[in-house]
Amino acid sequence: GAGVSQSPRYKVAKRGQDVALRCDPISGHVSLFWYQQALGQGPEFLTYFQNEAQLDKSGLPSDRFFAERPEGSVSTLKIQRTQQEDSAVYLCASSPTRGQGGNTIYFGEGSWLTVV
Amino acid sequence: AQSVTQLDSQVPVFEEAPVELRCNYSSSVSVYLFWYVQYPNQGLQLLLKYLSGSTLVKGINGFEAEFNKSQTSFHLRKPSVHISDTAEYFCAVSDSQSGGYQKVTFGTGTKLQVIP
Known part of the structure; x- marks a missing residue:
């Protein structure tokens, strides 16, 4: 489809393991956001x-959290030495413009991370 | 900085009854306001947004919201709900004066449960 795509959709990591979450924004979108949504909470801005x-x-x-978007399209959120408190849904979103003016931000379905 | 308060964590309502989901915001500058809906295991979808002009904003799926600057509120309403409206609803705010990107702050969400 033409929406924001995230992978993996579900990830179970052992405590201490490194994880990488991928986001494919809508083609041509300038702005890309990462949000963290803990259980029962609203999304919290990351980067x-x-x-x-x-x-x-x-x-x-x-400093265990690191994000990159080296070519201005696909982005990766990396979490090193995962802890149980990192368990959350990680939402990626993109917007066609530089972001000002109240333009619509389009969200992906999220990557559900569970740290055991 | 902005903040959003959603006063009700859960709202049960019978099918075909009206509903109002409450949202209050806090900001030292003028803002843009948004309502997003999140269906189970899905990402966030924009319902409606207030940028400027008419304080009554109409969105998708028959929802509308009214911006009240004096009460710093942006309550979401629907005159007659359907089973398919069962979801979690997030109110959100961003700074309209920022010359840079649009950083959106979300509330903690209200779960709307429509009872047959």
């Missing part, structure tokens, strides 16, 4: 890319 530039990573909870 923002404008093309390949990571302009805001203020929401990343620790």
Whole structure:
């Protein structure tokens, strides 16, 4: 389809394991966001890319979290040495413009991470 | 910085009855306001948004919301709900004055349960 695609949809990781979550935004979208949604909570901002530039990573909870978008399209969120508190749905979203003006942000279905 | 409060975590309502989901926001600057819907195991879908102009905003699936600046509210309403409206609804806000990207802050969500 033409929407935001995320993989894997479901991931079970052992505590201490590294994980990588992939996001394919809508083709041509300039802006890309990562959000973390814990059980029973609303999405919390993690980081923002404008093309390949990571302009805001203020929401990343620790230095174990790392995100990249090297060619300005596909993005990967990497979590090193996973902990149980990392268990959440990780949502990727994209927007066609640089993001100002209240433009619609399109969300993927999320990657459900469970750390055991 | 902005914040969003959704006063009700769960709202049960009978099919074909009206519903109102409450949302209040806090911000020191003017804002854009959004309502998103999340069906089970799916991503977020935009229902409607307020950017400027008329304070009554109509969205998809028969939903509407009214922006009230004096009460800093953006309540979501539907005159007659259907079983298919059972989902979680998120109110969200972003800063309309930012010259940069659009950082959206979400509430904690309201689960709407439509009872047959």
